[in-house]
Amino acid sequence: MSEERVGVYICHCGTNIAGTVDVEDVARWAGEQPHVVVARDYKFMCSSLGQELIEKDIKEFGLTRVVVASCSPHMHEKTFRGACERAGLNPFLFEMANIREQDSWATNDRKAATQKAKALVKAAIERVIHHEPLDPLQVEINSSTLIVGGGIAGITAALELANAGYHVYLVEREPSIGGHMAQLDKTFPTLDCSACILTPKMVEVDQHPNITLLSYSEVEKVEGHLGDFTVTVRKKARHVIEDLCTGCGECERRCPKRVIDNSFEAGLGFRKAIYRPFPQAVPKYPVIDTDNCLWFQIGKCRVCERFCPTGAIDYEQQDELLEIKVGNIILATGYKLFDPRRIPQYGYGRLANVFTSLEFERMVNAAGPTGGRIVLRDGETEPKSVAIIHCVGSRDRNYNEYCSKVCCMYSLKFAHLVHERLPEAEVYNFYIDIRTPGKGYEEFYHRLLEEGTHFIRGRVAEVTDAARQPGEEGKLIVQVEDTLIGKQRRIPVDMVILSAGLEAQPDAREVAQKFGLGCDANGFFVERHPKLDPVATMTDGVFIAGTCQGPRDIPDTVAQGAAAAARIASLISQRVVQMEPVRAHIDEDLCSGCRICNDLCPYNAIVYHEDRQVSEVITALCQGCGACVAACPSGAITEAHFTDEQIMSEIEGILWDVRPQGAHEAALA
Template sequence: MSNDKTNKIGVYVCHCGTNISHTVDVAKVRDWAAEGLGSEGVVIARDYKFMCSSPGQELIEQDIKELGLDRVVVAACSPHLHELTFRNASKRAGLNPYLTELASIREQVSWVHTDKEAATEKAKAVVTGAVERVIENEPLEELKVAIHPDTLVVGGGIAGIQAALEIANAGKKVWLVEREASIGGHMAQFDKTFPTLDCAACILTPRMFEAGNHPNIELMTWSEVTNVAGYVGNFSVTIKKKPRYLKEELCTGCRICIEKCPTKVVDQGYEAGIGYRKAIYTSSAQAVPKYPVIDTENCNFFQKGTCKVCEKSCPTEAIDYEQKEEFLTVDVGNIILATGYDLFDARKVSNYGYGRLPNVFTSIEFERMCNAAGPTSGDIVLRDGKTTPKTVGIIHCVGSRDRNYNNYCSNICCMQSLKFAHLVKERTGDTVYDFYIDMRTPMKAYDEFYQRVLEEGTLFVRGKVAQVTDAARKASEEGKLMVQVEDTLIGKQRRIPVDMVILSIGMEPRHDAKETGKLFGIGCSANGWFTEKHAKLDPISTMTEGIFIAGTATGPKDIPTSVAQGSAAAARVLNMIMRGEVTLEPIKASVYQGQCSGCRICNSLCPFNAITFLEDRKVSEINPALCQGCGTCVAACPAGAISGTGFSNDQILAQIDGLLMDVTLADA
């Protein structure tokens, strides 16, 4: 434990205003460092109100210069907050930044404990641990790696399109990968967008077209990312291009094949199950790219071996039944994930009868119904396809803000419901009931829209609907859907007859979000949404450098926010590209080959394939460019031949010693 290297260590204890000093006796910690740890090489210990302030940092710099400190310990907040600040302060004073340690006595002590005495004792132990550790620290050099100027954007919804266009317009190349046959995402299915009521297609299709024809955007639809290797600046991504059964270079997008195809199937995708498409199809006439795909599960040729009508009718002989999936590997420097959301399955709320009661619709079905290009040409009709309803009930929060399903608010459903109320009123003049728990209209011009819908005469009922049923209790209820609800504003149960019910279903993380997260090395929150690096200050970054997130992949969002995030993520990527190189933490493992016995235990432990066995010399070697610094091989090496910088055995063992010094002193 004793310091035979005769170090000169400076210890700086921060008050953090009163954040630390209200629970930890800062002076006691300072005195302990100065007196108790003098034998360990502590030559100066100070406390200061705000160590991270300019005068606080200057204090350290001055001591390094004047006292010749060769190690620094700052007892303050979490290293995730200010480690870089103090490392830079040391660097400015000429000390290698990695000879500075941060001892967290705020997040890990003063903020989580109330007993002053116990907190002070713990703070002393934490500081001792840091002092013992810093003695073992070694000067390290930062690693710089070049950044590949190309970018991968995953997901071609509005957030992904926006991000891709921002980067492409700045003159940098983008690979835009979309697993559906067309870009556009959920927004392409909508009719109007709140609160301005512009038509979704009118504002989205120009962006889709621009992305599809941009010289800097390599658009890969009907494709999926299957593998991601490498690290920030140097990712190598494998993309699977699923067969369209059509040669894109020959297809002119004339749509004759679609017209001639004899097989009609219910479109569960774009038309949300209320319309039809052919077995060879594009999602819509505005699809980008214009090329159709063959749905092999429903195609006569693929199922029965006969038909080939599309092949016969194609004027350019573009149909190719033999097409196979292709794999493409591309190098990119940064990745933006804009993978969007899934819709809540309304069948789960069985008391609302979706899937059982024909005239209960989901919000996405209603969007398609309202759309002039949709299956009913924009007519609001019941499931029979012809009867116009007289009374419509709209139910908010289906699957959201509900402990049985998702406890979070889906953010857009209030405004979506208000939009539906307006559209129904405008087109049919029907009586509209809107059943809400709380009305949430916080964004620009949202509440004004609510006021407008109120004035239009929609009837608002505050309460969570208990049940939607077609079981009539009396003759007047025959043929109606009865909505059972407690009107919490009058404190009474109500039973309201309507002809049509629209369920405003919430947003859910993609069903495969976890797998996607694993593929790209990012985490999901308890609810399954991707986790941001910092929820407030860095909502478009992830814990993995070089991987950014935009749009609803991190949680429910409206269109303006998704677009803003797309632009923000693009700005961050452009910032990385402009820098040209990125600095990596020099936390790496290396093999001391003189000690390596060639047992190869470490070889299979590395998930990044950074360890190779040199057959000629019978020893293992670690590629520093591939090593991510987890340290698993260091811990596993039976010969102790692998060492890890930044977290070496000596550093950790010394820290444990320091953390327990009070116990060992008491036992002695």
């Protein structure tokens, strides 16, 4: 250790770091530290010139250790390890200090930032001299992929991978794939028929030899790691034998029990207790909703069984648990519409003619409950005036602070559809800002201006049926400040549509935990990097696509689905990937056989040898989380690249200006 020769490099990151940290001072100071033979500061260490600087110094000065103080290791650890390797130095003899995210970006105090930079650099120096050369682990990639969620994101990803020749398991919670896109009538701004462009893809999924479709199924358990995941899927009992069912629909027609369809029809229509969500459902098999089926509830009926021509009804069918092996996973679990009952002043649930945006989508859909007619809740009367309220549950700290991104455009689409179907009707759009960033989007807004939509700039205060004036009797009154004239206005209308925002699925946090992901404050899955790695996650081998990561429209969702598939195809084509050799190891001589670590390991990576009465870590399963290392009462477990000595030295280094020397030895003793 005493002869280690360390090179230290302080990055300016343009002004990102140098604007707050006195980088020259840190470099000068670093050069005076024990073991350090060269210390430099440089404008951009990650540039090729910066990397060449390191390579040159390794050779010239005979460096045995390298420290770079710059950004987060997530960003450039690989870059600098590569530089070391090219100069013949084992890449694990490198350590990175994060003086940007954890320092310069966190404060404007130059003095404090410089002092902290020194502490972080000192910690890295102290740590790196205890590093050991390591070899990366080689992992074979299973070429099958699990995709969770059969909306347009999951469908796109599944087809991309399947067409590339790889097998896909597509798991969907609902009885049919299609997701929200299947509910929509037209898509903005081109007004393509949503079903017309979606259903061919659904059929393709159904018929693709490389896709195993597991609908009406949910993932129960995930084990393993990149290249080798074992996933347990619960295939819920449909009570219909898929091999026998022809999808003729006779059971649905005969079923006497009518239920409000809160899922596909968004509450605006009905379905039967045995049902397919919609005629083009994929797969074509219906399911029995046992909460409403008369046979399951009161033990009478069995009408579907009686009329099924192929004997496909099976009331005794049980859930099945399937175990599948995959190398990668894509989560494409989608969103949930904001429930506008949470804003009582908008009247949804109390005032009959207030509708949600999804209800309106179903209403204007030719295959929906009204056959595409725009009518009031009575099912007959056509409205003479329609108010469309933007930002319902979005841009509001009481609910969701973020902008839901799609509501402006779909609200414009709604206005257009009302003009198209009810040319005499007046249409009002109430907005805070009209947001139309996208190809052809602003032009669509201009089109609506020409179509005569009334645009009133103001966030609606309330919707009420409490009439004040004669002209308001029997109407819904939208009360708002028209902010462009600075006056309060009351607009009487027949129908109100609430353009509700997009929210994370209610069980997003549970799902995230199951797959080892993070969620942001709003419950959306967190990507590895918001700009440069938007579909990967912090867990290798788990990718995300579509609205489960944040609100977005169909084109962006499709792009993400394809991007996630491309990332996986690239991994599969490598066959073998290198993984961090950060793994635990048990010293059998020290192990007392207490088995505490066996139960603690979240990856079931530790086995116990009865004969020798010791535990052993299966390296291929270990994820390097360190739980066992911390728990072992005998101190028998060590983790490569995170040894006690390395960690204690790092702490010692970070406290260099507050702790007397020698405390580290005392702590270890």
